[in-house]
Amino acid sequence: xxxxxxxxxxxxxxxxxxxxxxxxxxxxxxxxxxxxxxxxxxxxxxxxxxxxxxxxxxxxxxxxxxxxxxxxxxxxxxxxxxxxxxxxxxxxxxxxxxxxxxxxxxxxxxxxxxxxxxxxxxxxxxxxxxxxxxxxxxxxxxxxxxxxxxxxxxxxxxxxxxxxxxxxxxxxxxxxxxxxxxxxxxxxxxxxxx
Amino acid sequence: xxxxxxxxxxxxxxxxxxxxxxxxxxxxxxxxxxxxxxxxxxxxxxxxxxxxxxxxxxxxxxxxxxxxxxxxxxxxxxxxxxxxxxxxxxxxxxxxxxxxxxxxxxxxxxxxxxxxxxxxxxxxxxxxxxxxxxxxxxxxxxxxxxxxxxxxxxxxxxxxxxxxxxxxxxxxxxxxxxxxxxxxxxxxxxxxxxxxxxxxxxxx
Amino acid sequence: xxxxxxxxxxxxxxxxxxxxxxxxxxxxxxxxxxxxxxxxxxxxxxxxxxxxxxxxxxxxxxxxxxxxxxxxxxxxxxxxxxxxxxxxxxxxxxxxxxxxxxxxxxxxxxxxxxxxxxxxxxxxxxxxxxxxxxxxxxxxxxxxxxxxxxxxxxxxxxxxxxxxxxxxxxxxxxxxxxxxxxxxxxx
Numbered sequence: 330x331x332x333x334x335x336x337x338x339x340x341x342x343x344x345x346x347x348x349x350x351x352x353x354x355x356x357x358x359x360x361x362x363x364x365x366x367x368x369x370x371x372x373x374x375x376x377x378x379x380x381x382x383x384x385x386x387x388x389x390x391x392x393x394x395x396x397x398x399x400x401x402x403x404x405x406x407x408x409x410x411x412x413x414x415x416x417x418x419x420x421x422x423x424x425x426x427x428x429x430x431x432x433x434x435x436x437x438x439x440x441x442x443x444x445x446x447x448x449x450x451x452x453x454x455x456x457x458x459x460x461x462x463x464x465x466x467x468x469x470x471x472x473x474x475x476x477x478x479x480x481x482x483x484x485x486x487x488x489x490x491x492x493x494x495x496x497x498x499x500x501x502x503x504x505x506x507x508x509x510x511x512x513x514x515x516x517x518x519x520x521x522x523x
Numbered sequence: 524x525x526x527x528x529x530x531x532x533x534x535x536x537x538x539x540x541x542x543x544x545x546x547x548x549x550x551x552x553x554x555x556x557x558x559x560x561x562x563x564x565x566x567x568x569x570x571x572x573x574x575x576x577x578x579x580x581x582x583x584x585x586x587x588x589x590x591x592x593x594x595x596x597x598x599x600x601x602x603x604x605x606x607x608x609x610x611x612x613x614x615x616x617x618x619x620x621x622x623x624x625x626x627x628x629x630x631x632x633x634x635x636x637x638x639x640x641x642x643x644x645x646x647x648x649x650x651x652x653x654x655x656x657x658x659x660x661x662x663x664x665x666x667x668x669x670x671x672x673x674x675x676x677x678x679x680x681x682x683x684x685x686x687x688x689x690x691x692x693x694x695x696x697x698x699x700x701x702x703x704x705x706x707x708x709x710x711x712x713x714x715x716x717x718x719x720x721x722x723x724x725x726x727x
Numbered sequence: 728x729x730x731x732x733x734x735x736x737x738x739x740x741x742x743x744x745x746x747x748x749x750x751x752x753x754x755x756x757x758x759x760x761x762x763x764x765x766x767x768x769x770x771x772x773x774x775x776x777x778x779x780x781x782x783x784x785x786x787x788x789x790x791x792x793x794x795x796x797x798x799x800x801x802x803x804x805x806x807x808x809x810x811x812x813x814x815x816x817x818x819x820x821x822x823x824x825x826x827x828x829x830x831x832x833x834x835x836x837x838x839x840x841x842x843x844x845x846x847x848x849x850x851x852x853x854x855x856x857x858x859x860x861x862x863x864x865x866x867x868x869x870x871x872x873x874x875x876x877x878x879x880x881x882x883x884x885x886x887x888x889x890x891x892x893x894x895x896x897x898x899x900x901x902x903x904x905x906x907x908x909x910x911x912x913x914x
Binding site (some may be wrong): 340344345347350352353357375397398400401403404405408409431438439440441443444447448490491492494496497498499500501504505507508510511523 | 542543544545546547548549550551589593594596598599600601604605607620623626627628629632645679697701702703704705706708709710712714715716717720
């Protein structure tokens with residue numbers, strides 16, 4: 330697939346939140362950072378995690394037929410290294426970098442980062458493609474989150490039945506949004522720009 | 524008429540009340556077999572961690588407890604994935620990344636944190652929470668498959684799992700897509716809140 | 728004073744080393760357990776794959792498979808027998824809405840020669856229809872399915888390109904490329 334195809338597929342046709350259901354739990358949190366901090370933190374963590382897991386899996390584990398160890402190696406090597414890096418960034422002087430570091434530190438152990446790393450390393454991509462796919466997935470996640478937040482703000486002002494207020498209405502809205510994203514056909518995208 | 528109002532402490536259902544561990548239920552559990560395998564994986568990992576960590580943590584160095592516990596969760600997820608592959612290669616391969624993701628399921632992580640906390644919590648409470656999670660994830664998966672595809676795929680071993688045809692023409696085909704998963708969860712969560720409200724309970 | 732401080736430092740260092748050793752031993756044990764289980768399950772899966780490929784191709788399966796990273800398949804096997812060398816793989820065909828396991832035999836240039844459905848994840852999938860894979864036979868050498876990208880955008884190709892068809896085309900394109908790489912290395 331071409332690089333443009335990888336970006337469009339990862340960000341929209343196979344959006345990690347709306348097509349894979351990854352990172353749903355953090356989507357309900359109200360105390361999120363500003364959009365700039367979120368996108369930079371997620372981008373940092375996801376691209377590094379995907380690159381690290383790709384290198385471990387493709388260059389080390391698969392030739393040794395030990396692909397089953399990728400989960401354990403992520404937990405033992407990749408996640409602690411990312412946490413260390415995030416904390417190092419969080420201890421810098423710049424307030425923006427401190428916020429990015431602490432947001433990245435929270436995001437490391439979660440299905441979003443691990444899920445994107447697994448998707449990128451198991452899709453048969455080369456390393457630059459895997460890094461691009463993970464960065465695009467993260468961009469797509471952030472876009473879906475921003476849309477969902479806008480819908481949630483409107484829902485809070487609406488006259489919903491009491492049982493539907495809050496998370497149930499957000500889930501149902503996410504379903505409708507996922508339905509809209511299904512219209513970005515994977516086959517069409519691959520045939521046009523693949 | 525009773526003038527007394529008392530707030531009873533209660534533990535909400537993990538999936539519909541507390542809304543944790545949603546990732547596998549929303550997208551991957553579009554058949555009964557998938558729901559059973561993923562629900563069982565999360566439940567077993569959470570149970571093993573919750574029961575073993577209180578005793579194991581005394582053997583772990585204090586500053587390395589969290590990373591070692593997380594490694595244990597990852598190891599359990601890897602072993603469960605391999606067991607699922609040995610049981611039914613097609614179902615396990617079809618689930619793809621969702622089997623390794625059991626390691627970072629919010630229910631499993633919550634159980635991990637609970638196990639590392641000082642003091643003893645009720646093992647019965649943990650078992651009840653985990654069992655509820657399994658039950659609800661199987662229920663959601665079964666509902667999605669019956670209404671979305673008109674059949675139930677049973678988690679039988681071997682290359683081709685057995686299927687039971689339930690409805691000739693399924694009414695809501697969207698339910699087997701992730702979009703349907705979000706909607707089913709939203710409606711069930713609303714129904715759960717309504718039931719709790721009628722019983723006089725408020726969710727946190 | 729400084730002697731006291733340096734004396735207190737040595738037990739602390741020893742303690743840290745001991746803690747790290749305990750952690751390393753625990754992780755090592757876990758890794759050995761997972762690796763052993765992985766090799767056990769993997770060898771069982773390999774055995775089944777060899778059996779399916781031997782039945783489909785009527786040839787002997789080479790003792791060592793080549794590990795290839797691809798979406799849906801992990802190994803490519805050499806198939807030894809009369810005539811030119813063939814290659815085989817067992818792959819997961821499918822979309823998020825349904826998957827199936829199939830065995831494929833390919834020529835050294837990546838052309839698909841035979842395919843057989845081994846099992847379905849959920850019942851009623853298109854792959855189980857008789858002759859479903861016949862559309863792909865004889866294709867794959869150097870080109871995608873259909874033969875050219877321009878042809879894949881024509882109405883005839885797209886109308887047949889249901890999600891399952893497109894997913895299988897992607898898989899076979901990837902598998903053909905993997906077989907060509909393995910064949911080149913052998914030469």
